[in-house]
Amino acid sequence: xxxTITILSIFFCATNIAAQKILPAKSxxxxxxxxAQCKQIVxxxxxxxxxxxxxxxxxxxxxxYFDKKGRLRKYxxxxxxxxxxxxxxxxxxxxxxxxxLVYLFxxxxxxxxxxxxxxxxxxxxxVDFAINLDCGCxxxxxDAYTKKEINRIRPVIGNPLKAFIDWxxxxxxxxxxxxxxxxxxxxxxxYDKEFEELQ
Numbered sequence: 001x002x003x004t005i006t007i008l009s010i011f012f013c014a015t016n017i018a019a020q021k022i023l024p025a026k027s028x029x030x031x032x033x034x035x036a037q038c039k040q041i042v043x044x045x046x047x048x049x050x051x052x053x054x055x056x057x058x059x060x061x062x063x064x065y066f067d068k069k070g071r072l073r074k075y076x077x078x079x080x081x082x083x084x085x086x087x088x089x090x091x092x093x094x095x096x097x098x099x100x101l102v103y104l105f106x107x108x109x110x111x112x113x114x115x116x117x118x119x120x121x122x123x124x125x126x127v128d129f130a131i132n133l134d135c136g137c138x139x140x141x142x143d144a145y146t147k148k149e150i151n152r153i154r155p156v157i158g159n160p161l162k163a164f165i166d167w168x169x170x171x172x173x174x175x176x177x178x179x180x181x182x183x184x185x186x187x188x189x190x191y192d193k194e195f196e197e198l199q
Contacts, residue, residue, distance in 0.1 A: 020145055022131040028157040035128045038102040038120040042094045045073050055184075064184070071097060072177040091169075099177035100124075106164050112137040117164050119155075124175045129155050 024030060050065040050073060059081060065074035073095050081087040087110050094103040104119040113135040120127040131154075133145065145153075155161075161171050174180050 019135075020133045020150065022133070022150055022154050024129065024157050025154065030128050030157060031122075034122050035120045038122065038127060041096050042103045045094055048073065050074065062184075064181075067097075071095070071099065072181060073097075075174070075180060091164075093174055093180070095177045101161075101175050101177075104161070104171070104174070119161060121161050121175075124160050124172075125158055126155050126161055128157065131155075 045065075048067060050067060052063050052065050055062040055064075059079060061076075061078045063074075063076040064072060065076070067073050075093040075095075076091070078090045079088070087108075089106070089108050091104070091106045093101060096102050100123065101121050104117070104121065106115075106117045108115045113133070115134070116130075116132040118130045120129070161175070163169055163171055173183050
């Protein structure tokens, strides 16, 4: 199983790519103890033997992972568009034994750009984050993020987690495992009947 937590130490920047990294403001106080606890939970989940139920559809894969006690510990979502734009979105969410979200990782890519967002979360609030933005079409043009834009979109440590920067998704629905499971089962969330058969 891939350990996505290591992505925090990886940042690629080629000479022909406009690459930007957004980190917490220098004045932000990072609770390193809580962040380490979140990281430890993720590392433990990545070594567990988990039961996996999958939901698949057209260019879509969603997987929910449960521990031996039947608690949701990980949710994975990957969607690829084969329309010539080579668009791909992937997200992993990790939950502690009480069903609280502790870590989110997302990766988006198109034929022109890519981005990664990493969040550590405690009680629904951001403990730490790192955002990597790469744009192969942006170097030397106005589409690259300016310092002002980076300051505008930079998350604030201690604020509630609300949405990823690169794509529109309400993350408050993912804070608790039970809320996520209810959403996955709802008819408003366009899933195949195959998921209902797993219940």
